[in-house]
Amino acid sequence: MPSTTTSARILHRYLSATRRKTAAVVLRDCPRGWDWGWVIGSEPPMHVIPMMAGSRQLGRVDLEDREGRRIFRPEGRIPNNVLNVLATEVAMHSIEIEDAWCHHMVGQAWITPEVDPQNGGVDVTLYGGTANERTRAIKVNWPKIIGPRKPAQADVEIDGEAAEFIVGAREARPIRVPLSLIVFGGRVLIGDGVAVSDAGGDPWQRARARRIADRYVGNFVPTRA
DSSP states (O other): OOOOOOOHHHHHHHHHHHHHEEEEEEOOOTTOOOOEETTTTOOOSOEEOEEEEEEEEEEEEEEETTTTTEEEEEEESOOOOHHHHHHHHHHHHHHHHHHHHHHHHTTTTTEEEEEETTTEEEEEEEESTTTTTEEEEEEEOOHHTTTSOOGGGEEEEETTTTTTTSSSSSSSOOOEEEEEHHOOOEEEEEEEEEEEEEEEEOHHHHHHHHHHHTTTTTTEEEOOO
């Protein structure tokens, strides 16, 4: 798993680029001399492109499909030997790349939660207004979080700087869920102090859920496969 130092470095690159309104570089020297990221105005899906001067026209690599599943789909004229190294690095740093992309999504207003008290959950619109728009239905056990009162829109917030989804925002101890889980995860149930994800039968998704669990001990518990 990438070190905390590596994670912080990747996010620092992204946030610094955001403040300068330029581009995000999330991977460097993959392989040597090849840097990867995206331009701040980039459209979905999540992807990386070569960031060196004169190289952006070589193509891109999509890292997400229309349903939010993780993929590695190159387009253009990027050499195969370069793609092989990149694929390994993307797998190693997937959480950090996803967190940086979620920061980008917040900056573009592409994550919009709406409380639905009728079905006891929250509908989260992702990539609103783009060709990749989709909605995630998040189940929430509201009585475990806010007691007997009815949920309101003020009970959910997006923390763009931390890349977290906050449920029970008006409570003394709200639940903070990684946005990457909302955007890229399986089914999600939030309640009783934790967010539980059913990542389905895909071994890669289960491994990813365990990695997120390690990072958010006490806030997130993955279900068993």
